[in-house]
Amino acid sequence: MSLVLTRIDNRLIHGQVLEAWVPHIGADCIVVANDEVARVSFQKTLMAAAVPKGIKVLIDSVENVARAFHSHALDASKVLLLFASSGDAVKAHRCGVDFKELNLGNMHGGEGKVRYSCTIALDPADVLNFQQLEADGVRIVCQCVPPDRERSWKHLLHSVEG
Amino acid sequence: MIGLVIATHSNLAQELINAAEMIIGPARNVKAVCIRKEDSVETIRSGVIEAIATVGGDGEGVVVMTDMFGGTPANISLSLLEPKKIEVLTGVNLPMVLKFFNSQEGLSLFELAAMLKAYGQQSISLASEFLQN
Numbered sequence: 115m116s117l118v119l120t121r122i123d124n125r126l127i128h129g130q131v132l133e134a135w136v137p138h139i140g141a142d143c144i145v146v147a148n149d150e151v152a153r154v155s156f157q158k159t160l161m162a163a164a165v166p167k168g169i170k171v172l173i174d175s176v177e178n179v180a181r182a183f184h185s186h187a188l189d190a191s192k193v194l195l196l197f198a199s200s201g202d203a204v205k206a207h208r209c210g211v212d213f214k215e216l217n218l219g220n221m222h223g224g225e226g227k228v229r230y231s232c233t234i235a236l237d238p239a240d241v242l243n244f245q246q247l248e249a250d251g252v253r254i255v256c257q258c259v260p261p262d263r264e265r266s267w268k269h270l271l272h273s274v275e276g
Numbered sequence: 277m278i279g280l281v282i283a284t285h286s287n288l289a290q291e292l293i294n295a296a297e298m299i300i301g302p303a304r305n306v307k308a309v310c311i312r313k314e315d316s317v318e319t320i321r322s323g324v325i326e327a328i329a330t331v332g333g334d335g336e337g338v339v340v341m342t343d344m345f346g347g348t349p350a351n352i353s354l355s356l357l358e359p360k361k362i363e364v365l366t367g368v369n370l371p372m373v374l375k376f377f378n379s380q381e382g383l384s385l386f387e388l389a390a391m392l393k394a395y396g397q398q399s400i401s402l403a404s405e406f407l408q409n
Contacts, residue, residue, distance in 0.1 A: 129299040133374045261301030
């Protein structure tokens with residue numbers, strides 16, 4: 115299978131993903147790995163309905179997505195994989211979803227989060243999760259939409275600390 | 277490259293472009309015409325003509341999107357209709373604008389405009405209908 119983009123986006127499937135990333139990377143399959151959305155069938159139906167015809171959609175729990183990847187069911191697809199949080203990305207990676215690069219798209223603010231850029235706010239658990247992924251060989255970059263310059267997530271951290 | 281002019285009442289046209297840029301990043305070859313209460317028909321007309329000239333420089337044609345059939349921006353744009361050079365689409369919505377930027381290559385002006393019309397219509401949905409299926 116070719117994983118053309120793995121992204122953390124707390125909005126999961128939305129305008130930037132459908133209108134900017136899918137055409138840019140030529141994905142023909144969107145996979146959402148999220149326990150919450152997988153459980154609520156109405157939300158799942160609406161999310162799937164937003165995806166243009168001709169693009170395959172799989173919305174399932176993180177574990178089931180990992181299983182689908184291992185079953186080779188998506189081998190012929192160019193997959194755009196979406197997580198809502200750093201925790202889900204780590205969980206999927208531990209379950210053997212082998213992504214080499216992780217795009218940080220939207221991780222908006224909340225209780226205990228520090229804002230690092232207009233679209234990225236992280237808490238200490240996020241930072242720890244990314245450090246772990248990096249230690250496992252994953253390259254982590256921030257790029258909200260394709261015309262944005264790709265930047266290392268470390269650069270973000272330094273830009274606030276400095 | 278086919279150009280895009282969006283002509284509307286008040287600032288809607290400019291805000292549609294701002295909204296599109298929030299989603300896909302900087303957009304090229306597009307111009308907004310925002311009409312105001314105090315604008316005369318002649319002012320608006322020359323504004324639309326100027327915008328068409330700005331984005332249509334290379335001769336591949338221009339799509340003019342307006343907010344409402346029968347409204348002033350549409351009425352004035354329709355008077356400029358010129359098959360193969362200027363196509364007018366009324367009832368602009370954000371999906372249509374985004375689709376314009378994501379699908380120009382290889383299409384003639386008419387094909388592009390016809391596709392955008394269909395796309396704009398398809399993009400309207402009533403959420404509770406999903407529950408009935």
